[in-house]
Amino acid sequence: MKKVLxxxxxxxxxxxxxxxxxxxxxxxxxxxxxxxxxxxxxxxxFDVSKLTYQKADxxxxxxxxxxIIVKRSKDDSIVGYQAWRMPFSLRDTSLxxxxxxxxxxxxxxxxxxxxxxxxxxxxxxxxxxSDSASFVxxxxxxxxxxxxxxDIEFCSSILPSEKDSTNKFYKNTYEVKPNPSKLYGxxxxxxxxxxxxYNLNTIIPDQYLTRTIVTNAVGKEVxxxxxxxxxxxxxxxxxxxxxxxTLRSGVYTLTYSIIDTSNNKQYxxxxxxxxxxxxxxxxxxxxxxxxxxxxxxxxxxxEEEIDKxxxxxxxxxxxxxxxxxxxLKGVDAKRRALFQFWENxxxxxxxxxxxxxxxxxxxxxxxxxxxxTGFRDGxxxxxxxxxxVYGPPDDIERHANETDTKPYEIWSYNSIQGGxxxxxxxxxxxxxxxxxxxxxxxxxxxDNWQRQIQAN
Numbered sequence: 001m002k003k004v005l006x007x008x009x010x011x012x013x014x015x016x017x018x019x020x021x022x023x024x025x026x027x028x029x030x031x032x033x034x035x036x037x038x039x040x041x042x043x044x045x046f047d048v049s050k051l052t053y054q055k056a057d058x059x060x061x062x063x064x065x066x067x068i069i070v071k072r073s074k075d076d077s078i079v080g081y082q083a084w085r086m087p088f089s090l091r092d093t094s095l096x097x098x099x100x101x102x103x104x105x106x107x108x109x110x111x112x113x114x115x116x117x118x119x120x121x122x123x124x125x126x127x128x129x130s131d132s133a134s135f136v137x138x139x140x141x142x143x144x145x146x147x148x149x150x151d152i153e154f155c156s157s158i159l160p161s162e163k164d165s166t167n168k169f170y171k172n173t174y175e176v177k178p179n180p181s182k183l184y185g186x187x188x189x190x191x192x193x194x195x196x197x198y199n200l201n202t203i204i205p206d207q208y209l210t211r212t213i214v215t216n217a218v219g220k221e222v223x224x225x226x227x228x229x230x231x232x233x234x235x236x237x238x239x240x241x242x243x244x245x246t247l248r249s250g251v252y253t254l255t256y257s258i259i260d261t262s263n264n265k266q267y268x269x270x271x272x273x274x275x276x277x278x279x280x281x282x283x284x285x286x287x288x289x290x291x292x293x294x295x296x297x298x299x300x301x302x303e304e305e306i307d308k309x310x311x312x313x314x315x316x317x318x319x320x321x322x323x324x325x326x327x328l329k330g331v332d333a334k335r336r337a338l339f340q341f342w343e344n345x346x347x348x349x350x351x352x353x354x355x356x357x358x359x360x361x362x363x364x365x366x367x368x369x370x371x372x373t374g375f376r377d378g379x380x381x382x383x384x385x386x387x388x389v390y391g392p393p394d395d396i397e398r399h400a401n402e403t404d405t406k407p408y409e410i411w412s413y414n415s416i417q418g419g420x421x422x423x424x425x426x427x428x429x430x431x432x433x434x435x436x437x438x439x440x441x442x443x444x445x446x447d448n449w450q451r452q453i454q455a456n
Contacts, residue, residue, distance in 0.1 A: 047099045061088065072113055409433060
């Protein structure tokens with residue numbers, strides 16, 4: 001198994017929302033290994049600004065624990081395992097005011113089979129700052145009787161480089177820095193790609209044609225590049241760069257092909273990537289393609305992210321929707337359910353964005369920031385729930401230092417049911433404000449709520 005060395009790289013994040021929670025991005029590519037195995041590279045990244053930093057001497061330090069487990073799908077046996085701790089150190093925490101992405105890779109030698117791969121990353125000082133993912137990977141053999149292509153590796157940069165055994169990103173005369181998020185556009189206008197071609201000696205003429213095609217979510221071709229190449233060796237490295245700053249937000253597929261011009265036989269490999277260009281209008285062809293999940297943000301969500309969002313929407317989902325979701329198996333079925341849930345609540349289907357979902361998730365994020373306690377995430381608290389369901393109150397009356405009562409708050413909503421209030425009290429003294437009383441007809445009511453917060 002290839003030894004993995006730790007190298008730290010920081011770059012400006014390309015994620016669309018800098019205030020998003022800790023999120024683990026990942027990608028995987030397979031290359032030719034030895035006669036019986038393929039070499040697998042697993043790329044991953046996360047935002048180091050979301051970690052917990054503690055002052056130690058003259059620096060601020062944090063540490064992340066990463067683990068990767070590879071299991072053979074048919075018998076659930078572990079065939080690969082790596083785990084390590086990665087320290088991060090900063091002189092000045094002002095460097096963390098914006099998102100900063102750390103990216104890395106791990107390598108495995110695996111025999112062709114179907115595997116389930118598990119990856120997790122967690123803050124060693126704050127276990128609530130964590131993320132994990134699992135996915136099925138069908139590893140196909142690389143035979144020697146015809147042209148074969150590796151998987152495509154999407155990259156943030158590819159530069160010519162001298163051979164360097166200490167640089168894990170060095171590969172075949174290049175320094176290849178992966179982009180595990182596969183996200184391009186606003187902050188990453190150029191898409192770099194790397195792949196390898198094998199068994200080129202099976203092409204009788206010494207020339208062949210390469211073709212790079214990009215299609216959008218409904219199969220419309222938006223980029224097509226062709227290039228004639230001369231065969232020199234049995235294998236070759238195929239690298240390229242595509243300018244994607246003019247593509248509109250959505251899901252795209254890059255297909256790379258080698259064509260034997262003597263018989264017009266084509267050998268291809270494909271992989272999806274994502275574009276975020278908010279300044280450009282939505283592709284009307286894609287927007288009009290009703291029910292096409294690949295044309296939406298939902299195509300980028302992992303199963304864990306979908307499950308988490310379904311937890312969030314339990315405040316507004318009906319019982320039938322929740323019951324149906326609980327019976328679903330597999331990411332595709334869950335993705336379809338979440339897509340349908342928000343499509344049913346899209347107040348303006350003519351716009352490219354679902355404003356109802358955007359506002360709801362914004363409220364979730366605000367609740368997690370403002371109402372988190374030592375015991376629960378903010379969205380799970382009573383104040384968080386009320387904020388998420390009803391929005392920001394018109395007025396908040398705070399009583400934090402009364403002599404004869406425990407801390408309490410009164411929230412007023414003037415435009416709901418002719419005007420309603422919500423009263424929250426901190427009965428435990430741990431800033432966990434519980435809903436004591438409301439005049440909203442669907443909420444708990446206790447006209448004698450004051451007795452619940454009387455000081456002992």
